[in-house]
Amino acid sequence: MATPKVTALVGFLGAGKTTTLKRLLETCPDGERIGVIANDVAKVNIDAALVRDVVQGEQGQVQSVQLDNGCACCTASDDLIQTFEELLEGAEEPFSHVVVEASGVAEASQMREVLLQIPAVRKGQAELGAIITVVDSNDFLKEFASGETLGERPDLTGERKAKPEMRRLVVDLLVEQVEGADALVLNKVDVFGDDQADAKVAQLRAILDKLNPDAPVHHTSFGRVDLLDIVAKQVHHRRDHVHVHEHEHHGHQDHGEAGECDCKHGHEDHGDHPHGTHHAKYGIDSFVFESSLPFHGPSLAKNVLKQMAAVQQLSSFPALEAIKHDVVVPADDADSEDEEFRQQVVQSEASSVKTNPFSRVIRSKGFLQLQSKPQTKMYWSHAGKLFSVSPHGDWPAGRPVTQQLVFIGVDMDQDKIIAHLNASLADAPRVP
Ligand SMILES: Nc1nc2c(ncn2[C@@H]2O[C@H](COP(=O)(O)OP(=O)(O)OP(=O)(O)O)[C@@H](O)[C@H]2O)c(=O)[nH]1
Incomplete structure (x- = not known):
């Protein structure tokens, strides 16, 4: 080998x-x-x-x-x-x-x-x-x-x-x-x-x-x-x-020259x-949000995903739609919620970036559990404008789940972000 x-x-x-x-x-x-x-x-x-x-x-x-x-x-x-x-x-x-x-x-x-x-x-x-x-x-x-x-x-x-x-x-x-x-x-x-x-x-x-x-x-x-x-x-x-260099350096020595090399490879400082x-150095920090309670889909959509959508200035937010459709929302409520959501996004886009704690998050990722589908492990991945929440297999059956979401950003208001996440949790654990 x-x-x-x-x-x-x-x-x-x-x-x-x-x-x-x-x-x-x-x-x-x-x-x-x-x-x-x-x-x-x-x-x-x-x-x-x-x-x-x-x-x-x-x-x-x-x-x-x-x-x-x-x-x-x-x-x-x-x-x-x-x-x-x-x-x-x-x-x-x-x-x-x-x-x-x-x-x-x-x-x-x-x-x-x-x-x-x-x-x-x-x-x-x-x-x-x-x-x-x-x-x-x-x-x-x-x-x-x-x-x-x-x-x-x-x-x-x-x-x-x-x-x-x-x-x-x-x-x-x-x-x-x-x-x-x-x-x-x-x-x-x-x-x-x-x-x-x-x-x-x-x-x-x-x-x-x-x-x-x-x-x-x-x-x-x-x-x-x-x-x-x-x-x-x-x-x-x-x-x-390296082979060519060995030749070149031998050449220098032969002529008694110190030979400064301006080449970009093979001269790493050990x-x-x-x-x-x-x-x-870069002002970048991170923290982990953990909870043994699953997320309540509509609350997560309202407290977290809408805020993130506002920051990203998107007029649609696929992750939010996926989660909203994943939970049981009465039909007439769903329409009015959609309209309300669109209006909130427009308003948020105009005014809330400064006060929105998610505006300082560069990257977030982790695994979450939705109250409506406790057995499904959902992978949350957000980077810049890209954001997805997608199924990623199942949580181990019969064992308590701990959700973990990592947030990475510049000068984040950790307490505020955690408060938004906590406000989106269901009130009791769900074992898959
Ligand atoms: N549209 C699109 N999305 C991608 C592509 N490659 C990766 N992604 C998505 O971008 C997100 C980040 O991808 P990762 O591979 O986790 O990025 P990473 O560099 O490992 O992230 P960190 O470890 O947090 O620094 C994930 O949601 C991926 O699915 C691509 O080529 N196109």
Whole structure:
């Protein structure tokens, strides 16, 4: 078996890292054995839960562990290194690849440094694969095309004039994740629609090429890329490159020159240096909402989903419709509720962004239980303008359920959000 390749999937919150990883696991070629380390920003690792579901379906071909004690590229880098070693040691058969799904706030270049510090990599028992950044086509273009300041982005800050430095930093993170990558996956191109897709993708590729001329760009939807092929090409490229370099450096020495190199690859700094935490650096924070009571559908729609719809300035909100139709709403009530809802959205769009606690949420995700369908596990996923609540198998039968929703945002009013969620709960637990 060849040396395992260690690859990191990097990308901003909600860009599609888990989707891309799940796709790899679902289509994993025979003969490949893949280890997965999933890291999440919040204490509860939703990504690991999603990956575990796929892993169980793959009859042990894949092994996964979760890492949920901070960001793997800074505060939890030691944990990542230790977890990696344990994963390799505990493997029933050697891995061909280990993929680390980084948290949404991880920096690409720091991830590379951490992977290079893994003892197995240092000793040549494992090899760096690629740092692959997944880019959300929709959000990335918005950031670049708009030229807005953070003060003009209440969806990120919740305030018109607050902390102008924050916007720069969040965009900096997006840019760093592109600039520090070996390869880029331009995901979610489906959001453009057929008539606009080519032009928008071309525009985005032009920006990405400027930011990182060395990284190949693969555009796709729902992470449908051949990740192992991307890794193989990168490894090949790096080996060729190192080989050429060895020649060049020998040349310098032969002529007694110190030889400064301006090349962008293969000169990673392996030394120790301070890592700031991204939570402090980018103003991004997270919390987990937990409850053993299920949600009451109409209350959730009224107290939470309508608020989120207002922030997103959508005139329709599929998740809300799904939940409303999922619960028993008397027919005449339903119509008047619809009209009331539309009016509320219009009013909210005009006025409430500032006071709306959900305006500061960038990403939320987790599993919830509806009182009307207690056996069905619902997966809640919101990233930017995209929001879905969809069935995700069943809760384990006969056991009490704990719902967990992770909220990630900038300067969030946690108490207010929790109050809205608490006000949407049913009054008694429902065991599936
Ligand atoms: N329309 C569309 N939605 C997508 C695509 N890829 C992912 N999504 C959805 O976007 C949401 C976020 O996707 P994830 O794969 O969980 O994103 P992530 O980068 O792992 O998110 P974090 O771990 O929170 O940073 C989910 O609801 C996905 O179903 C895509 O290509 N098109």
